[in-house]
Amino acid sequence: METITFDQLPATIRAFNAAHEARDADAALALMTPAAVITDEGNTYSGEDVLRRFIAEAGTEFTYTDDVTGAARDGEVWVVGHHLEGNFPGGTADLSYRFALDGDRIARLDIG
Template sequence: MTDTLSSAPVDRDGLPEVIRRYLTVHNAGDASASAALMTPNAQVTDDGKTYDGLPAIEQWLNRAASEYTYTTTYVGAAEVAPDRWTVTQRLDGNFPGNTIELRYDFTLEDGLIRRLVIAP
C-alpha cells in the first residue's frame, strides 16, 4: 500500500462521506450499518485474515464489536488516489497492549467501500 505520508493530509471532514459514516458506525459497534456502506462483493482484511462478501464481513464486524471494548481517536488521513483513502486511528482499550495505531486503507467503488485493509 502507498504510504500516507507521501499524500496531502486530510482532516476528518475532508473524507468522502461514505468513509466518515463508516468510521462513525463502526466505532459505535453497529455491524449492520457498517456493512450497508459496502459493495455486495466487498472484501475486508483485518489481523491477517480476509473476509469476502457481505455475510462474512458482517460476521467479522459482529465479532470485532463484541471482542474488546475500546475508544478511537482520529489521527489523520490522506487521499492516495481518487478512489483510495488511508485513515489512521488510535485505539485505546482492553485488548493486548491497550493502545495501537491502525491504518485503514479504503478502496471505493460507486460511492461505497469495495475494499478495506486494516493493519498496524
C-alpha cells in the same frame, strides 16, 4: 500522500466510521459493494454474513477507546488513522484504515 481533514473524506467513509464504531453492521454493510473485502491482522473477510459478523464482533473481547488521528488520500485510496488504547495485548495500537471505493461504495478496506 496528501493529508486532509476528516471532513474532507468521502461521506461514505465518514458514515462507515460511525457505523463501525457503533457496531451497526447493517448500516456499515449498506455502504459496501456486494463483493467488498476487509483485511485485518492477516485475515481476509468477504461475503455479507462474514462481513456482518466481523463488523459486529471484531474486538468485542476487549474494552478500548478508538480515536481518529488523521486522514489522507494516497492516490485512489483514502486513509484514516486510528489510535486505540485498552485492555488488549500491548495496550495501544496505531492503525491505518485504507479504503478503496467503487463509485460511492466501499470495495475494499485494509486495516493495519
